[in-house]
Amino acid sequence: MVKETKNIICIGCPMGCPLTVEIEDGKIKSITGYTCKRGEEYAKKEVTNPRRTVTSIVPVVAGELDMVSVKTKTDIPKNKIKDCMLALKNLKVDAPIDIGDVIIENVCETGVPIIATKAVKRR
Amino acid sequence: MINHDIVIIGGGPAGLAAAISCYENGNQDIIILERDNSLGGILNQCIHNGFGLHTFKEELTGPEYAARYVAKVQSLGIDYRLNTMVIDISKDKVVSSINETDGLMQIQAKAIILTMGCRERSRGALNIPGYRPAGIFSAGTAQRYVNIEGYMPGRQIVILGSGDIGLIMARRLTLEGALVKMVCEIMPYSGGLKRNIVQCLDDYNIPLRLNHTVTKIFGKERVTGVMVSEVDAFRQPIPSTEEYVECDTLLLSVGLIPENELSRKAEVAINQKTQGPEVDESLSTSIPGIFAAGNVLHVHDLVDYVSMEAALAGKNAVKYVQDLLKTGLSIVIESKNGVRYTVPGTINPDNAEDITVVRFRTSDVYRDAYLSVYLDDERVMHLKKRILTPGEMEQIVIPKKWFAERPNLKKITIMVEKE
Numbered sequence: 001m002v003k004e005t006k007n008i009i010c011i012g013c014p015m016g017c018p019l020t021v022e023i024e025d026g027k028i029k030s031i032t033g034y035t036c037k038r039g040e041e042y043a044k045k046e047v048t049n050p051r052r053t054v055t056s057i058v059p060v061v062a063g064e065l066d067m068v069s070v071k072t073k074t075d076i077p078k079n080k081i082k083d084c085m086l087a088l089k090n091l092k093v094d095a096p097i098d099i100g101d102v103i104i105e106n107v108c109e110t111g112v113p114i115i116a117t118k119a120v121k122r123r
Numbered sequence: 124m125i126n127h128d129i130v131i132i133g134g135g136p137a138g139l140a141a142a143i144s145c146y147e148n149g150n151q152d153i154i155i156l157e158r159d160n161s162l163g164g165i166l167n168q169c170i171h172n173g174f175g176l177h178t179f180k181e182e183l184t185g186p187e188y189a190a191r192y193v194a195k196v197q198s199l200g201i202d203y204r205l206n207t208m209v210i211d212i213s214k215d216k217v218v219s220s221i222n223e224t225d226g227l228m229q230i231q232a233k234a235i236i237l238t239m240g241c242r243e244r245s246r247g248a249l250n251i252p253g254y255r256p257a258g259i260f261s262a263g264t265a266q267r268y269v270n271i272e273g274y275m276p277g278r279q280i281v282i283l284g285s286g287d288i289g290l291i292m293a294r295r296l297t298l299e300g301a302l303v304k305m306v307c308e309i310m311p312y313s314g315g316l317k318r319n320i321v322q323c324l325d326d327y328n329i330p331l332r333l334n335h336t337v338t339k340i341f342g343k344e345r346v347t348g349v350m351v352s353e354v355d356a357f358r359q360p361i362p363s364t365e366e367y368v369e370c371d372t373l374l375l376s377v378g379l380i381p382e383n384e385l386s387r388k389a390e391v392a393i394n395q396k397t398q399g400p401e402v403d404e405s406l407s408t409s410i411p412g413i414f415a416a417g418n419v420l421h422v423h424d425l426v427d428y429v430s431m432e433a434a435l436a437g438k439n440a441v442k443y444v445q446d447l448l449k450t451g452l453s454i455v456i457e458s459k460n461g462v463r464y465t466v467p468g469t470i471n472p473d474n475a476e477d478i479t480v481v482r483f484r485t486s487d488v489y490r491d492a493y494l495s496v497y498l499d500d501e502r503v504m505h506l507k508k509r510i511l512t513p514g515e516m517e518q519i520v521i522p523k524k525w526f527a528e529r530p531n532l533k534k535i536t537i538m539v540e541k542e
Contacts, residue, residue, distance in 0.1 A: 008321075008325075009317070009320070009321050009325065010317075011317050011318040011321045011322070013317070013509075013510070015317075015509055015510045016317045016320070035509075052322065052326070053172045053182070054298075055170045055171050055172055055184055056170070056298065056299075057170060057269075057270055057273060059273060065271070066271075066272060066273050067270065067271060067272070067273045069170035069184060069186050069270065071170075071172060071184055078326070081298070081326075085298050085299075099186075099187060099190055117170065117183075117184040117186045117187045118167070118170075118186040118187075118190070119190065
């Protein structure tokens with residue numbers, strides 16, 4: 001039996017309740033420290049499937065701006081953030097670019113595309 | 124001299140929302156003057172997400188939020204000038220500005236909306252001893268370098284102050300390969316949003332040192348390190364706690380100050396607590412016909428509230444031009460017992476909307492306390508709050524019927540109460 005304890009801080013509101021999640025063999029055994037329903041749900045999600053939206057920039061060739069801002073279209077697993085940043089490294093895109101244009105189709109096999117969040121006209 | 128009904132100073136989120144509101148409330152003779160080379164203001168460099176949850180019910184990045192307002196302004200055909208620096212506003216509402224094509228431009232306005240935003244508190248305001256080496260940046264300047272220009276400000280970074288921009292930059296610089304050694308916060312609590320503490324610091328194991336500050340900066344040509352000290356209850360550094368931290372860059376995220384040089388030139392009265400103009404329910408300043416909204420008025424946490432506030436200022440500027448804003452006796456809003464200030468500071472019941480939103484911040488952290496509203500001596504609102512913190516703006520809503528029911532009302536008091 002593998003036991004694990006995870007301590008996280010709830011982001012549901014400014015209270016920032018410290019939550020403790022006990023995990024046994026990959027299953028949540030108990031959640032303590034929350035003071036509302038939202039906290040309990042946050043803890044469950046954060047322990048079983050933490051996800052984040054990643055945002056960065058990519059250099060633009062022949063654009064009115066030198067950099068275009070980008071994001072993962074939806075959130076991706078937290079443990080893929082670093083790989084996602086590596087996938088963006090050394091990448092360049094040509095102007096013009098519109099908001100929503102796909103920069104990388106399926107980043108790090110997450111099934112999520114990276115899209116532009118800014119329009120850049122051609123210089 | 125050029126004439127326009129309404130001149131809007133600044134094309135950031137507040138200016139854009141104010142302009143759209145003016146147009147939609149029936150006045151199309153508007154011009155926005157923006158000093159940068161694009162509309163959208165500081166949102167253009169805030170590439171992280173989390174904007175627009177209230178306005179659009181979805182999470183957008185800063186540039187996406189700005190783009191929606193810019194597209195609206197452009198589709199309505201609202202006039203704007205970029206690269207245009209406003210250098211003076213007179214109290215009779217002449218706006219002087221300069222740019223490369225128009226040269227000096229003087230506009231006689233009927234109404235002006237101040238939406239200049241805020242700027243960051245700088246090193247000079249902190250009195251940290253040391254030389255003046257390269258490598259000391261405000262967090263927002265670093266944000267511009269990284270996100271707009273594509274340059275890294277440094278490799279080993281200490282951040283002083285835990286404001287949201289500092290937290291966001293801790294994550295951003297880490298993702299770009301820098302080592303963020305710590306974030307020091309002189310207060311016992313962070314001024315940033317909880318979500319940013321978790322997702323920008325905890326996610327990357329960046330330590331947040333509460334009750335700590337930077338007491339010396341080392342390096343002559345370039346920053347080589349900083350001295351970090353713990354502070355006592357009076358926020359004085361404790362000498363025995365000094366710790367040398369090697370770094371090549373110090374970012375400052377130590378507060379934002381509304382940018383009111385132009386307002387002062389027009390002799391608009393400034394509130395000492397907010398450093399923004401004194402305004403009434405219509406967001407009119409002390410000079411009739413000059414309105415203010417957004418971070419120039421008081422520093423907000425969420426852009427959604429900036430947009431809402433600016434829309435109200437736009438609506439009232441239109442009313443002012445139509446001579447529909449009443450003058451007369453106003454009810455004073457007094458802030459006390461932990462309520463640091465309120466915006467607005469007065470309400471004229473004749474001009475009040477069905478509800479007046481009063482925004483404010485508390486001066487300290489309060490747990491399990493009550494927010495109370497008194498009309499003269501009568502307590503009419505008593506809201507239990509599990510937490511109140513200076514880092515999060517609060518608001519209460521005052522219905523217009525309260526005024527009709529109490530024709531002799533003199534004062535509204537908003538305060539924090541223990542029970």
